Structures are given as C-alpha cells and as structure tokens.
Amino acid sequence: KPPGLPPGRWGLPLVGYIPLTTRSLSQQLADLRNKHGDIYIWRIGTHLHVFLHDHQLVKEAFNRPEFKDRADLKAFRFMDPDIRGLVNSNEDLWHNNRRFTLRQLRDLGMGKSMLVSVVQSQASLLVEELKKQTGRPAPIPNAITLAIINVIWHMVTGKQFTLKDPKIRQFSKILDETLRKINLLMVPDYLPWLRSLLPNTVLRWIFGIDEVSDMREVLYKFFIDDIKEHQRTLDPNNPRDLMDGYLIEMEERKDDPHSTFSEEDLTVLAFDLFVAGSETTTNTMIWIIYFLTNNPQVQSKMQAEIDQVLPPGTQATLQDRARLPYTEAVIHETLRKSTLVPLGVPHVASQNTTLGGYVIPKGTMVTCSTLTVHNSDRYWDQPDHFQPERWLDHNNKFTTKKEGFVPFSIGKRQCAGESLARMELFIFTTTLFQTLNFSVPPGKTLSLEVNSGNAFFRLPIQQDLLVTLRK
Numbered sequence: 194k195p196p197g198l199p200p201g202r203w204g205l206p207l208v209g210y211i212p213l214t215t216r217s218l219s220q221q222l223a224d225l226r227n228k229h230g231d232i233y234i235w236r237i238g239t240h241l242h243v244f245l246h247d248h249q250l251v252k253e254a255f256n257r258p259e260f261k262d263r264a265d266l267k268a269f270r271f272m273d274p275d276i277r278g279l280v281n282s283n284e285d286l287w288h289n290n291r292r293f294t295l296r297q298l299r300d301l302g303m304g305k306s307m308l309v310s311v312v313q314s315q316a317s318l319l320v321e322e323l324k325k326q327t328g329r330p331a332p333i334p335n336a337i338t339l340a341i342i343n344v345i346w347h348m349v350t351g352k353q354f355t356l357k358d359p360k361i362r363q364f365s366k367i368l369d370e371t372l373r374k375i376n377l378l379m380v381p382d383y384l385p386w387l388r389s390l391l392p393n394t395v396l397r398w399i400f401g402i403d404e405v406s407d408m409r410e411v412l413y414k415f416f417i418d419d420i421k422e423h424q425r426t427l428d429p430n431n432p433r434d435l436m437d438g439y440l441i442e443m444e445e446r447k448d449d450p451h452s453t454f455s456e457e458d459l460t461v462l463a464f465d466l467f468v469a470g471s472e473t474t475t476n477t478m479i480w481i482i483y484f485l486t487n488n489p490q491v492q493s494k495m496q497a498e499i500d501q502v503l504p505p506g507t508q509a510t511l512q513d514r515a516r517l518p519y520t521e522a523v524i525h526e527t528l529r530k531s532t533l534v535p536l537g538v539p540h541v542a543s544q545n546t547t548l549g550g551y552v553i554p555k556g557t558m559v560t561c562s563t564l565t566v567h568n569s570d571r572y573w574d575q576p577d578h579f580q581p582e583r584w585l586d587h588n589n590k591f592t593t594k595k596e597g598f599v600p601f602s603i604g605k606r607q608c609a610g611e612s613l614a615r616m617e618l619f620i621f622t623t624t625l626f627q628t629l630n631f632s633v634p635p636g637k638t639l640s641l642e643v644n645s646g647n648a649f650f651r652l653p654i655q656q657d658l659l660v661t662l663r664k
C-alpha cells in the first residue's frame with residue numbers, strides 16, 4: 194500500500210479487499226467509519242475507492258476541480274462506445290451538456306406552470322389507477338413508474354403517453370432491465386483482467402453483453418425517431434421541449450469546431466435523463482408511501498394539513514410549499530431515511546492530490562458515504578427514528594438547510610434534476626394523500642427492509658398495501 198493513503202481496506206492485487214462477512218454493505222461502511230474515521234479506503238477489484246463520511250469534507254472535495262470527473266467505466270458507456278451525454282462525460286462535453294440541461298430545466302417551466310401541470314395530471318392519473326384497487330390488498334401499481342417516465346418524456350419530447358400505451362410499457366421495461374444489467378456489466382470494469390483470461394464470446398455470454406446491445410438498439414430507435422420528427426417540425430423561434438432546444442443550439446454552433454452538440458450526443462443525453470430521473474424519483478415516492486403507511490399518525494397529521502390548505506378537488510402548486518411545512522418535512526425525512534443512492538455516483542481524482550491530510554492518487558474513485566452520513570448521530574438526533582418534526586423550527590416553519598443531508602450530493606456534479614425531483618415528490622405526495630389513505634392489510638406487516646441485489650439503489654421490497662378512499 195503506497196504511503197500516505199487513508200486507512201482502510203487494501204486487500205490483494207487484482208481482486209482488492211473481498212469482505213468475508215455476512216454484514217450488509219451499510220453495516221460494513223458504518224464499521225469502517227467507526228474504525229477509521231471520516232475518510233477511509235476500500236480497494237474493490239483493481240479500483241481504489243475513497244469513502245468520505247463528513248459533510249464538510251464532501252463539500253470541499255466535490256467542489257474542487259480535480260474531483261469533478263467521472264471514472265471511465267465501460268458499463269456506463271452502454272448507449273454508445275464513445276463517452277457522450279451528461280452523467281458520464283467530462284471536460285467540455287460535460288460542461289456544455291450540464292449548462293444546457295440546467296438552463297432547459299429552468300426555461301421549460303421549473304417553478305412555472307407548464308411542467309407543474311404535467312406533473313399534476315400524471316399524479317391525478319395515478320390516483321385513478323390506485324382507486325381501482327381500493328379495498329383489496331395489492332402492491333403499488335407499475336403506473337407509478339409510467340407516470341414519472343411520462344413527466345421526463347414530456348420534458349424531453351413534448352409528449353405524454355397514456356398509461357396503456359404499449360410504447361411506454363416497452364420503454365419502461367427496457368429501462369428497468371438496463372439498470373439491472375448495468376450492475377453485472379460493471380464486473381469486467383472492476384476485474385479488467387477477466388478480459389484477457391476469458392475468450393470474448395464467453396465474456397459476452399456471462400455478462401449478457403449481446404442482450405444489452407439489443408436493448409440499446411431499441412432504446413436508440415425510440416430517441417432517434419423522435420429526433421427526426423423534431424427536426425421536421427422545428428420552429429427555431431418557438432422551442433417546444435428539450436429536444437428542440439438542443440437542435441437549435443446544435444444548428445447555431447454548426448460552424449464552431451469546438452461544438453460538442455450532435456444527434457448521437459442528444460440520444461445519450463436523453464437516455465441519461467431517463468436513467469437518472471425515473472427509478473430515483475419513482476422509488477423515493479414508493480418510500481414516502483411506505484413510511485406513511487407504517488406511521489399512520491404521521492399520515493393523518495399530513496392529511497389534516499393538506500385538507501386545511503387545499504380545498505377538495507384542487508391540486509397543490511409550488512406556491513403551496515410554504516403553506517404545507519409538515520408535508521415538506523415528511524418528504525425530506527423520507528429522503529434522509531431511504532437514501533435511495535447510498536453511495537452517490539463516484540467521482541474520480543484527475544491528478545495526484547491530497548484530501549483531509551491524506552494522499553489521493555490520480556484515478557482514485559471518491560465517494561460520499563451518503564448512507565452513513567444520513568444515519569450519523571453527529572448530524573441527527575436519534576437518527577434511526579422517522580421524525581418529520583426535526584425539519585420544523587419553533588415557528589413550525591420548514592427548514593431546508595441541514596448539515597448531514599446530501600441525497601442529491603453536493604458540488605459541481607450535484608444532481609441536475611434536484612428541483613424537478615423535489616417538485617414531483619411534492620405534487621405526487623399532496624395529490625395522492627389528499628384523496629387516498631394507505632394502510633397495512635389486516636394481519637400483515639410492512640417491511641422497510643431494502644431489496645438486496647442492487648448496489649446502486651436502496652430499493653423498497655414490493656409488498657401489498659391497502660388503499661382506501663378518504664371521505
């Protein structure tokens with residue numbers, strides 16, 4: 194182990210440190226943090242990871258230019274052999290796509306009415322789907338995923354599908370399978386020597402690389418058809434959606450040799466927005482339903498607040514946020530407790546440097562240990578408890594700025610869709626709980642355990658709930 198590195202798990206060459214334990218990943222990270230403090234290493238395969246546990250340390254690292262890049266993992270280059278899009282790109286390409294996307298999200302109605310009304314109508318459709326299962330125990334329907342996909346679909350292409358449309362169902366299925374497969378595809382990234390050990394055909398078979406190529410073709414077609422249609426109907430003076438915005442900027446920069454805008458890049462950017470924005474928001478919404486189902490008093494208190502502010506038949510808008518502090522508190526407490534992205538998305542050191550007094554070699558992956566930060570008694574009084582009240586001040590006003598709260602990460606790579614996600618969670622929560630009540634079916638319990646088998650996301654386990662119509 195080179196001198197000066199943070200303490201932690203170094204392990205063996207080629208394979209790194211393989212834990213021989215039945216303790217879960219989160220327990221192991223908590224153990225490491227208790228043993229080594231706020232900064233520790235874990236070599237996984239050939240990649241050295243540094244985990245950061247302290248809010249200020251994460252803030253410092255993720256705001257420094259040498260930690261803003263993503264690692265070059267083949268699994269993430271799934272849609273295109275070249276690095277494109279936003280989530281995995283670096284340098285000018287990342288800078289241009291991030292600036293473009295943030296501007297689009299703002300211009301397409303963040304805080305204004307257009308996107309809000311799309312979210313409202315998707316939330317109402319979901320209520321209608323849930324009404325169909327009132328009185329009989331059933332899991333949350335897949336319509337929740339479709340509704341969230343539809344919001345992004347509208348933002349990107351200006352369209353919405355009906356929940357029955359086979360196209361959105363196929364799209365959702367492929368997106369889901371893709372995310373599952375990406376986990377497996379990462380194995381050769383972490384154990385690159387497998388590529389020289391095993392024949393290519395065997396490697397492709399074990400890691401399902403051919404199936405992934407087929408899915409890529411289908412996804413690519415989804416986007417390219419829409420891009421072509423947008424090109425045919427584009428009015429440069431009236432951009433309708435993100436695709437129009439991109440095509441206009443692509444055209445304006447066509448003579449600029451440094452332009453990074455291209456049709457191929459637009460397909461990956463669109464794909465990135467779906468990958469980053471659908472499972473995350475959908476599953477956080479499911480966690481909100483689960484936490485409220487398991488805490489009926491909290492659910493009633495939130496419903497009473499909603500009833501006071503929103504007359505029957507009206508839906509919340511963003512202006513209502515200040516008037517619904519308890520609802521905001523419930524959403525934020527769920528974001529903390531569920532920690533959907535437990536280890537964030539790794540950044541990589543682009544040069545040799547130091548952090549927290551330790552040496553960080555170029556190529557080291559740097560990760561915020563979000564899960565342990567969200568459960569640390571340094572930041573949270575009784576962190577195990579689900580306590581929305583901790584988000585309210587003595588005047589009962591909601592307070593956002595919380596040291597130790599990093600569900601969307603911080604710094605230069607901070608989630609580009611944070612405001613959209615918060616808006617969706619607010620409107621879906623108010624719309625659902627205004628009309629419906631969620632409870633545990635008689636004689637059953639609802640587990641808040643995490644579905645193991647996905648390293649990226651802490652996904653809830655699918656279980657039956659009882660939906661009833663509120664009077």
Ligand code: HEM
Nearest residue numbers: 280469470473474477534537538601602606608609610614
């Ligand atoms: C509850 C919902 C969400 C959560 C918990 C979440 C969380 C995160 C996290 C932890 C990151 C990694 C940041 C880093 O690298 O330091 C991220 C990145 C990102 N998110 Fe989100 N996200 C959510 C919803 C969304 C939505 C709705 C969109 C947009 C449609 C979105 C778009 C992105 C993009 C584009 C990135 C990559 C940013 C970059 O690399 O510069 N996210 N998100």
